[in-house]
């Protein structure tokens with residue numbers, strides 16, 4: 142180690158700089174620096190970029206927000222396919238009788254198989270010369286194709302249509318006419334009417350299935366009312382318009398009488414527009430012209446006559462009563478030919494006198510006819526001493542009387558049937574003598590009875606007395622809205638009941654309302670003892686629908702509203718729970734009369750607190766609580782005042798247990814009013 146030099150300066154440690162200090166910091170950027178070294182982006186390019194960005198963002202936003210506001214079920218479904226007539230003819234084996242599924246008021250429905258192998262139901266409209274048939278075709282095509290059956294599984298999908306023209310010979314001249322055909326998805330188990338009331342399918346004897354069907358129909362109608370834009374009112378809810386698929390799941394069919402709820406002045410226009418849209422079909426071609434629609438909408442019709450047809454089916458327990466309206470001005474009448482066993486009697490000429498019809502399928506329904514409409518309702522509801530009033534009831538009562546008579550002495554029966562049949566067969570002398578002999582007996586008997594009227598016509602006299610009372614009461618109340626009387630019905634009934642003055646037949650007649658089918662033609666169900674249905678709709682839009690199911694205000698010429706469907710749903714509910722037709726008269730025993738009118742019977746049972754008596758005895762595994770719920774809902778739906786009826790949404794809520802179970806309307810509650818023993822079915826949330 143070298144010696145330390147005392148003269149050398151002392152060593153001072155070098156200042157230690159952090160390494161960063163070793164690299165000089167970069168000079169502060171000068172403004173000139175940037176300009177001189179980076180490439181220049183012209184401001185107009187930046188602006189263009191920004192603009193493009195905003196436009197793209199706006200487009201995306203609009204698309205997203207539109208998708209968000211339109212629910213999936215409001216997206217319009219693809220238009221129905223247009224078939225050629227020959228394809229459908231081949232599919233159905235030339236519309237052979239073997240393939241016939243059923244008969245509607247305006248044509249037959251055939252089973253068919255398309256070249257693709259798909260099974261279809263083909264409705265061949267018998268619309269030749271019939272405005273009503275053409276209307277139904279266009280109406281059904283227009284409205285049914287608006288329903289997106291991919292999101293609503295409770296409506297029978299319409300697959301397509303055909304409206305090819307063909308020429309035909311008419312009195313040596315050749316004319317052209319359209320064949321109107323509608324094509325639907327095939328529903329293997331046919332109509333609820335047939336399956337429940339005629340075939341009595343074992344599948345429908347399970348309560349669970351019936352309740353499922355009830356829920357499906359309710360949801361289907363709810364869909365029409367709330368998820369279609371504009372809302373659709375079906376206008377003809379009844380068992381023959383409910384079809385069952387392979388699993389007996391229910392779907393609503395037949396939109397021939399349906400209506401879109403648009404303001405009156407828009408209705409016809411939009412009908413035409415929509416029709417054109419549909420007619421454009423998938424390829425955008427125009428197949429039909431507006432001219433035809435024009436002609437459809439032009440007819441200014443008035444009803445001239447009407448008839449009551451009574452059908453006594455071979456089955457003793459079923460009968461049906463039908464009101465047929467008559468000839469339409471300018472259109473040849475197509476009155477259904479009564480089948481065997483049908484008595485046809487013309488009554489009440491001019492019954493609908495003064496009911497004139499606004500032109501158009503949808504427009505102005507019942508406008509200006511509400512008074513006559515109201516009368517129409519009361520004519521059914523209260524037989525009074527008025528000139529026309531009660532003719533139908535009178536007639537029905539006469540018929541019931543004749544049925545009772547038939548039940549009595551055997552000789553009557555022989556005289557009226559066997560002998561007559563024999564004569565029709567061979568006309569043997571012996572039989573003719575026998576008939577004459579019985580006829581003379583009958584004459585004598587009639588004379589005797591005239592002397593001693595009391596026992597035979599007890600019902601008629603009682604009935605007339607009651608009518609006179611009713612008429613008096615109504616006269617006093619004139620000027621009121623008819624449904625305002627609702628509230629007074631119950632106390633009045635109770636008072637009378639307490640006096641014990643009401644016979645069993647009184648109440649039956651009391652609410653004998655809406656149990657007739659209005660129409661011109663009979664359908665297959667007619668022959669099977671059902672109330673004939675819609676095909677035979679009246680030529681007047683104010684008198685459309687099936688009367689057993691029709692809401693009083695609509696049947697009476699009022700405006701069709703959602704509440705009309707609610708009323709019809711109420712009747713359908715009772716039919717489903719009881720397994721009975723709305724009007725089912727058996728000749729005996731007398732006690733059956735109490736149940737003849739289903740709606741009245743249900744009301745009567747409600748008064749006596751025995752609602753469950755209404756339930757079909759064939760039902761297995763009955764859920765009593767659900768059955769009570771259904772009957773209660775039905776009675777709510779059947780209230781005369783449309784405002785009091787629940788909405789379809791509320792009904793679905795009650796059926797699904799999403800809302801509190803309903804209470805019986807006051808007018809139907811037993812005395813003292815008591816709530817039915819529902820547990821709260823409201824789902825715990």
Ligand SMILES: Nc1ncnc2c1ncn2[C@@H]1O[C@H](COP(=O)(O)OP(=O)(O)OP(=O)(O)O)[C@@H](O)[C@H]1O
Pocket residue numbers: 242243244245246247248249250262264297325326327328329331332335381382384394395664673674675676677
């Ligand atoms: N899609 C279908 N699948 C299976 N059967 C059907 C189908 N559509 C109709 N039917 C059968 O054809 C019958 C007649 O149907 P259609 O709709 O023509 O008349 P309706 O509804 O019974 O009577 P209306 O025309 O008087 O309302 C039905 O009762 C049903 O049995």
